[in-house]
Amino acid sequence: MGPDRIASVITELSGRRSQNCYLVLYHAIQVAIKYTPEEPQMKVICSEVMIRLKKKSPAAVSKALSRAADDIWQYGNRKLLEEIYRGPIYEPPAPKDLIYRLTDYLGRSVEYCMKLDPFLQGYSILAKQSTREWIIAAILNKDQDSICHLVDSLNQAQTSLEQFRHTLLSGDISSLLK
Numbered sequence: 001m002g003p004d005r006i007a008s009v010i011t012e013l014s015g016r017r018s019q020n021c022y023l024v025l026y027h028a029i030q031v032a033i034k035y036t037p038e039e040p041q042m043k044v045i046c047s048e049v050m051i052r053l054k055k056k057s058p059a060a061v062s063k064a065l066s067r068a069a070d071d072i073w074q075y076g077n078r079k080l081l082e083e084i085y086r087g088p089i090y091e092p093p094a095p096k097d098l099i100y101r102l103t104d105y106l107g108r109s110v111e112y113c114m115k116l117d118p119f120l121q122g123y124s125i126l127a128k129q130s131t132r133e134w135i136i137a138a139i140l141n142k143d144q145d146s147i148c149h150l151v152d153s154l155n156q157a158q159t160s161l162e163q164f165r166h167t168l169l170s171g172d173i174s175s176l177l178k
Helices: 003-014 020-035 042-053 058-075 078-085 095-108 144-157 161-169
Strands: 110-117 122-129 134-141
Touching: 003 020, 003 058, 003 078, 003 095, 020 042, 020 058, 020 095, 042 058, 042 095, 058 095, 078 095, 110 144, 110 161, 122 144
Parallel strands: none
Antiparallel strands: 110 122, 122 134
């Protein structure tokens, strides 16, 4: 998963990515992703973010993360927050929980792209799920436009790797081309 995906989710969730606390949240998520599937202690996350951003102390990082969590709770996109938490949320999220939930949410997302295989003379779809580093390559056909359309549809629908793999293995890939 690229840094742009993290930034776009933070922007969609908060609506105000320009605040400094969201830069701190962005780096905290990057640190947490690095440790996936483990969940590092907050002191580890705060220390690494402190070094990255040249903050005075881990406490300054922790304070910024608290501001981000509070701001998201008060002004953020509640529908997306509930999607991230996989259900209703009734109280403000703790910074630690927010980071882990965002890391999990971002890990569930899949990025699809098209690739031309000159040897096989056909277009493939590559699917990557960020935290699992799992890639599926499927040789589909020689029609660039239909593959490009399929890639756009898969990305827009955020089709899971499991669903994509099932469709490939069942031989029903044409259903995705419609």
